[in-house]
Amino acid sequence: MVLQTPEKTGEVYKWEGSVEELKGLVTERAITGETMLLNMGPHHPSTHGVLRLLLELDGEEIVSCLPDVGYLHTGIEKNMEHKTYEKCVTLTDRMDYLAPMSNNLAFCLAVEKLVDLDVPERAQIIRVICMELTRLNSHLVWLGTHALDMGAMSVFLYCFREREIILEMFEMLSGQRMMSSYIRPGGVWRDIPPEFMPALEKFLDYMPGKIDDYEKLLTNNPLWIDRTQGIGIIEPDVAMAWGVSGPSLRGSGVSWDIRKAMPYSGYEQYDFNVPVGEHGDVYDRFYVRILEMRESVKILGQALKRLTPKGPFRSDNRKFVPPPRSELGQSMEAVIHHFKLWTEGFSAPDEEVFVAIESPRGEIGCYLHGAGDNKPRRVHFKTPSFMHIAALPVMSKGHLIADLVGIIGSVDIVLGDCDR
Amino acid sequence: MTIPSALDPAAAVRTALPDVLLDTVEFRGETTLVVARERIVEVATVVRDTPGLVYNFLSDISAVDYWEPYGGWGERPERFAVSYHLLSMLYKRRLRLKVYVPEDNPVVPTIIGIWPAANWLEREIHDLMGIYFDGHPDQRRLMLPDDWQGHPHRRDYPLGYETIMFSFNADEIMKHKPFAKE
């Protein structure tokens, strides 16, 4: 495939496939052939996508591990530079495809910070509901696939059964099951439909019992404990130095949750605990996520109590948020605003902001640099999976290759999130 | 254990390293310290280790390209900039260190010795933005294939190569599209 690229700007590195090239990255023993270099992926059933790992093995023991990512590099950040802020939201969905709403929110909060836009309280409650449903949704997929990797098939089927209910609720909200783009700068896309609140209420009654079921299957299961305890330990200070965040960091015993520490979208008004692990192994990361699911149900219950059926669902600053359809027939100004917003979009100052929120996987940060016009100059996402894959070598060192599957599952990576 | 009260990062850096701070910017409550490119390692060490600052967590490193046809760099000194987003878990606040990088010599010292997390973040910028990190142990490309030419996130790199297909030009494109054979 010949590509017409501009003048090459630097030295182009080529890996010709020689082991010599890996000097400094693998041990000397691999160069001499004493240990074995094994390629795992990019097509492998338990790498959660298209992750490639170059493993150096001494027997079955992992001496070093070199992750290779980019098999899903989509150029989303570059694409965003060519779209208006409103249109960018659609692209953010497709990064971390297990938690699309978290990406939406990170980007929208960054835009709102950049243009100084306020969000009405009710919209923030809807956002919190979306975030927690997303968290449950993501954790359910994680639990199902993680257990499937370790050989527990039935958990997968149960988890996906509950996930369908959440996806149905997303469909009520936005008309799409997964890539909803429901959260927009200034609020949410539209008001909640009347059938949403009863559905959520029913789900909240139903879900805790199901989490009990997962726990019955796994938490005290001796096989599960044998496979997970003492595996993939990462010490708290090492984890922080490597940028590990979210449940994976909390599994190591660091009580750091952005929802609690630096609240956004009104999270300070909710009463919830931050579950913390102790040993930093696969089991603790698993258990922290299970407890987090219970906390999410708790937050959802509180949010549902605060949510009123009617009210503002997005800001009424017409410079940034399109007017409601009812106004279009009566007000000339509304028509002008609508036309301007959907053709040109709004302008943002030539400044930079960084916003980080707690996604189901960890800290997802959005660095947004405006350009003084209607398109961003640069968008960069700091994604948790990226940092977690970078830290995989630390966690997997000295373990058996069979345990690597568990370690990969336990840090909950999504390759779309990593490669963007 | 008493926690020392929080310090103003700009003042603290100015005390520790008098001539390193080029500019400070406040925007929407975010502090940016623009520092000299050659001394980013020293500054990073100071903001991590000084009691009262303790920016212990590296959130993100991102690079931005102020290329002329897209707005241009205006008052800014150089074409590229690298921003380090630091987080202090103790004081619950963030700080941005920013270095400007010239077009003809896009090299920044690596901070991998301070935060190992910088390893991949720097490799990503090296790959996609073409800013090199001096002293980085792994100079391979991260995201793109090893034989890729150019750095796609630079603004002078085209977004795509293939014409977008609409109904009016679909037939024309289908004629030339390289469909795979068995």
Next chain:
Amino acid sequence: MGVISSKLGNLGIVTTTLDEAVNWGRTGAMWPLLFGLACCAIEYMSTQASNYDLARFGMELNRASPRQADLLIVAGRVSRKMAPVIRQLYDQMAAPKWVISMGDCASCSGVYNNYALVQGVDEVIPVDVYVAGCPPRPEQLIHGILTLHEKVRGDHIKEWAS
């Protein structure tokens, strides 16, 4: 005979063409390759899971090895780094083999027209059925699979055996 005939009765004789018998076998147990790329792979997993239950079409068994698979479902966007890998997987599959391009990204690269993605997986491997949607609902994927079954049922031994 004994047990079987007493349970099932007289099975009798069914007359059919060899074409139809072979194609019936092929559509009845078309094993997909356990292979997912991006968002569509999650919807593909949903299709496999409890609510949509792909086992109804004899497809509950995903093979991780391309040597044992009949159907490659390209679920997600194909980057230029991934394209050679997909081609290799396709080449490793034993004939007869089919390809479903699931979702907009695999079919025409969807919302992304940029440097990183192959603009449609059909530039790399031949595709039998395109499924639209971003991502397609499980029902849409099932419809795509049934469309493929229809196509397979129309195959003639003469054509591929020559």
